[in-house]
Amino acid sequence: MESKVEILIIGAGLAGLTAALHFLKSGFPVTLVEKNTYPHHKVCGEYLSNEVLPYLDWLDLNLSSLAPVAIHRFNFSTNDGQLLQIPLPLGGMGISRYSLDHYLFQEAIARGCQMIHDTVVDLSFEEDIFSLKLASQQLIKARIVIGAYGKRDGLDQKLSRHFIQKKSPWLAVKAHYEGPFPDDLVALHNFEGGYCGVSKVENNKINICYLVDYASFKKYKSIPEHRMQVLYQNPHLKKIFEEMSPLFDQPITIGQISFEKKSIVENHVLMIGDTAGLIHPFCGNGMAMAIHSAKLCASAVIDYLTSESSSRTQLERGYQRLWNQNFGSRITAGKVMSGILRKKQLTSKFMRILIKYPFLMSMMVKKTHGNPIMTDQV
Ligand SMILES: Cc1cc2nc3c(=O)[nH]c(=O)nc-3n(C[C@H](O)[C@H](O)[C@H](O)COP(=O)(O)OP(=O)(O)OC[C@H]3O[C@@H](n4cnc5c(N)ncnc54)[C@H](O)[C@@H]3O)c2cc1C
Numbered sequence: 001m002e003s004k005v006e007i008l009i010i011g012a013g014l015a016g017l018t019a020a021l022h023f024l025k026s027g028f029p030v031t032l033v034e035k036n037t038y039p040h041h042k043v044c045g046e047y048l049s050n051e052v053l054p055y056l057d058w059l060d061l062n063l064s065s066l067a068p069v070a071i072h073r074f075n076f077s078t079n080d081g082q083l084l085q086i087p088l089p090l091g092g093m094g095i096s097r098y099s100l101d102h103y104l105f106q107e108a109i110a111r112g113c114q115m116i117h118d119t120v121v122d123l124s125f126e127e128d129i130f131s132l133k134l135a136s137q138q139l140i141k142a143r144i145v146i147g148a149y150g151k152r153d154g155l156d157q158k159l160s161r162h163f164i165q166k167k168s169p170w171l172a173v174k175a176h177y178e179g180p181f182p183d184d185l186v187a188l189h190n191f192e193g194g195y196c197g198v199s200k201v202e203n204n205k206i207n208i209c210y211l212v213d214y215a216s217f218k219k220y221k222s223i224p225e226h227r228m229q230v231l232y233q234n235p236h237l238k239k240i241f242e243e244m245s246p247l248f249d250q251p252i253t254i255g256q257i258s259f260e261k262k263s264i265v266e267n268h269v270l271m272i273g274d275t276a277g278l279i280h281p282f283c284g285n286g287m288a289m290a291i292h293s294a295k296l297c298a299s300a301v302i303d304y305l306t307s308e309s310s311s312r313t314q315l316e317r318g319y320q321r322l323w324n325q326n327f328g329s330r331i332t333a334g335k336v337m338s339g340i341l342r343k344k345q346l347t348s349k350f351m352r353i354l355i356k357y358p359f360l361m362s363m364m365v366k367k368t369h370g371n372p373i374m375t376d377q378v
Contacts, residue, residue: 015273
C-alpha cells in the first residue's frame with residue numbers, strides 16, 4: 001500500500017508533537033509516525049525550563065491542567081558533598097514525561113493530526129520527493145520529512161550519520177519516588193562517574209534520574225550495588241535515597257547516549273529535538289531545545305511552502321543557520337562543564353571558586369539556557 005502526504009514527522013516525542021501542533025495551528029495538515037504507544041514513562045530529569053511558556057501559550061497549550069510543580073531554586077553538590085545553592089531567576093517546572101507527552105499526543109490527535117502507529121525503517125530522497133518504508137511494509141511518499149526520532153535509532157545507520165560510528169559510553173537510570181523533598185528545588189548531585197538530578201513532578205512525586213559513565217557502572221553487579229557503593233559517597237544522595245520509597249517496581253534505563261555533534265540536515269531530512277543534537281542533561285534544557293527547535297523548523301518549512309521563490313537548499317541552509325544560532329553555544333557550554341565535572345581535581349577547584357563567587361554558577365546556568373521563546377515572528 002502506498003500513500004502520499006505533504007509533511008511527515010518521524011517520532012511523536014516532545015519535538016515531533018510540538019512541530020505537529022505548530023503546523024496544525026498554522027493550517028497545514030501533518031502526519032506523524034510513532035513506534036510506541038502512549039502513555040509511558042521516559043528516562044528524563046523532567047525539569048522543563050520556563051523559556052517555553054510564551055510559545056506553549058501561542059500553541060494554545062495549557063500545562064496547568066497537568067498540575068506541574070513550580071521550581072525556582074537550584075542546589076549543586078560535588079562528589080564529596082560540598083554544596084552550592086542559587087536561585088533560578090527564569091525558573092522552570094517539574095512535570096513527568098508520562099503526563100506531558102501524553103497530553104501533547106492527545107492534543108495533536110484532537111486537532112486533526114494523522115497519527116500512524118508504526119516504525120519508519122528506511123527512507124530515500126529522489127526527484128524532490130521522499131519515500132519512506134514502515135515496518136508494516138506500508139510505503140509513504142512525502143514532500144517534507146522532519147526527523148524527530150530521538151537520541152538514536154536504526155534510521156541513523158540507514159542515513160550513515162557520522163555520530164553513530166562513535167562509541168556512546170553513557171547510561172541513564174530513572175524512577176519516581178515518594179518522600180520528603182522541597183517543591184521548588186531542582187538538585188544536581190555529582191558522584192564518581194556521573195551526576196544525579198532530583199526534583200518534584202506533579203502529584204507530589206519525586207523524580208530521580210542519573211547519568212553514569214558505563215565504564216564506571218560496569219564494575220558493579222547491579223543498579224542497587226552501584227548506587228550504594230558509588231552514589232552514597234555523596235552524603236546528599238545517601239540521605240535522599242534513604243528517605244525515599246520507590247514508586248516503580250524497577251527503575252527504567254537507557255544506554256548508548258551520545259553527545260557527539262550531529263548533522264542538522266541529513267539527506268534533506270530536517271532534524272529536530274535530540275535527533276539534531278543532545279545537550280548534557282545536567283543543563284536541564286533538552287526539552288526546551290526540543291520544543292524550540294520544533295518551532296524553528298516548522299516556521300522555516302511554512303515559509304518554504306508558502307513562498308514561491310524559496311528553494312529546498314535555502315530552506316535547509318536557513319534552518320541549519322537558525323539551529324546553530326540558537327543552540328550551538330549552549331551545547332558547547334554543556335560539553336565544557338561536563339568535561340570539568342568529570343575531572344576530580346578540577347571539580348574541587350572549580351567548586352571552591354563557585355562557592356566563593358556563586359554568581360559564576362548563575363552565569364553558567366544562563367549560558368546553557370535560552371531566553372523566553374519569542375512568538376512575534378511565528
Ligand atoms: C538522563 C537524561 C536526563 C534528562 N533530563 C532532562 C531535564 O531534566 N530537562 C530537560 O529539559 N531535558 C532533559 N533531558 C533531555 C530530554 O529528555 C530530551 O532532550 C527530550 O526528550 C528530547 O525530545 P525528542 O522529542 O527529541 O525525543 P524523544 O522524546 O526521545 O522522542 C522521540 C520519539 O521518536 C519515536 N521513534 C524513534 N524512532 C522511531 C522510528 N524509527 N519510527 C517511528 N518513531 C520513532 C520514539 O518512540 C519517541 O517517541 C534529559 C535526557 C537524559 C538522557
